[in-house]
Amino acid sequence: MAEDTPAQTHTDRRKNETRLWLGILDVHSFIYPELNKRLKELTAISVSKFDVLAQLNRYPEGLSMGDLSARLKVSNGNVSGLVNRLRKDGLVDKTMSTDDRRSFVAVLTPAGQQRFAEAARVHTEVLGKCLSHLDTQTLEDTTAMLKSIVNMPDNKVPSQDE
Amino acid sequence: MAEDTPAQTHTDRRKNETRLWLGILDVHSFIYPELNKRLKELTAISVSKFDVLAQLNRYPEGLSMGDLSARLKVSNGNVSGLVNRLRKDGLVDKTMSTDDRRSFVAVLTPAGQQRFAEAARVHTEVLGKCLSHLDTQTLEDTTAMLKSIVNMPDNKVPSQDE
Numbered sequence: 001m002a003e004d005t006p007a008q009t010h011t012d013r014r015k016n017e018t019r020l021w022l023g024i025l026d027v028h029s030f031i032y033p034e035l036n037k038r039l040k041e042l043t044a045i046s047v048s049k050f051d052v053l054a055q056l057n058r059y060p061e062g063l064s065m066g067d068l069s070a071r072l073k074v075s076n077g078n079v080s081g082l083v084n085r086l087r088k089d090g091l092v093d094k095t096m097s098t099d100d101r102r103s104f105v106a107v108l109t110p111a112g113q114q115r116f117a118e119a120a121r122v123h124t125e126v127l128g129k130c131l132s133h134l135d136t137q138t139l140e141d142t143t144a145m146l147k148s149i150v151n152m153p154d155n156k157v158p159s160q161d162e
Numbered sequence: 163m164a165e166d167t168p169a170q171t172h173t174d175r176r177k178n179e180t181r182l183w184l185g186i187l188d189v190h191s192f193i194y195p196e197l198n199k200r201l202k203e204l205t206a207i208s209v210s211k212f213d214v215l216a217q218l219n220r221y222p223e224g225l226s227m228g229d230l231s232a233r234l235k236v237s238n239g240n241v242s243g244l245v246n247r248l249r250k251d252g253l254v255d256k257t258m259s260t261d262d263r264r265s266f267v268a269v270l271t272p273a274g275q276q277r278f279a280e281a282a283r284v285h286t287e288v289l290g291k292c293l294s295h296l297d298t299q300t301l302e303d304t305t306a307m308l309k310s311i312v313n314m315p316d317n318k319v320p321s322q323d324e
Contacts, residue, residue: 131182
């Protein structure tokens with residue numbers, strides 16, 4: 001075979017990068033709607049609410065809106081909206097921070113803990129069905145590759161000038 | 163090493179599936195916000211609008227709202243909203259379908275074609291920066307693995323009862 005010219009190689013590289021990104025989007029839209037649908041049907045909470053409950057479940061002492069927002073990688077406004085709706089559902093409560101008695105943190109209520117446990121079972125079950133065709137090695141290899149994408153060496157991280 | 167009991171194997175499998183899904187979400191939130199930010203800054207369009215323009219660019223004869231919705235895997239209502247906003251921006255026009263003269267299709271305007279070309283350059287550039295640390299083999303292997311997730315064998319596809 002003829003060797004690639006530098007221009008061809010550059011174009012191929014760009015195409016491969018786009019294909020990888022489209023692959024991520026395809027997997028996302030293969031799994032996410034099914035997760036959302038089953039969680040809503042069986043436990044009456046969306047994936048967005050589930051994500052908040054999952055974080056609060058990991059931190060029984062509670063999380064501030066700022067910490068929740070950073071962990072969920074969504075805006076403060078969105079997090080406040082979700083937390084307020086979860087409070088109306090009786091799944092989350094706001095309580096005074098033990099570290100800083102002037103600030104408030106969100107915590108799971110007992111009903112929230114129970115609902116999260118039910119939702120986590122549904123979440124696990126949906127992933128199990130969507131990924132049932134992959135052998136263990138493929139699961140592990142793919143996870144490792146995805147990690148290597150996010151763990152970019154420091155010297156290559158694009159400038160985040162915001 | 164001691165052999166895993168079936169219960170352990172099952173739990174490990176569930177954990178591996180969750181890790182893979184969290185890996186997908188991490189890559190998504192590593193790339194998507196950067197794409198959105200740069201597209202908005204440099205070409206004044208969001209990723210959602212970009213996705214519509216990209217589909218219309220592939221089909222110069224135009225796409226109906228239903229076709230666009232199916233291709234973008236978003237609801238008809240969302241697509242109509244996006245197309246209306248793109249019409250206000252002068253990037254998209256609605257025209258009569260050549261197949262069915264009672265229905266309308268969305269097409270790119272010349273300004274839309276130009277804006278899409280600019281945005282596609284930005285899109286490519288952002289992906290190039292975010293993925294610059296991956297060698298070609300990793301790019302190709304990861305893409306192939308992502309494809310194998312979505313291309314589930316027919317006999318394993320979970321029932322989609324909606």
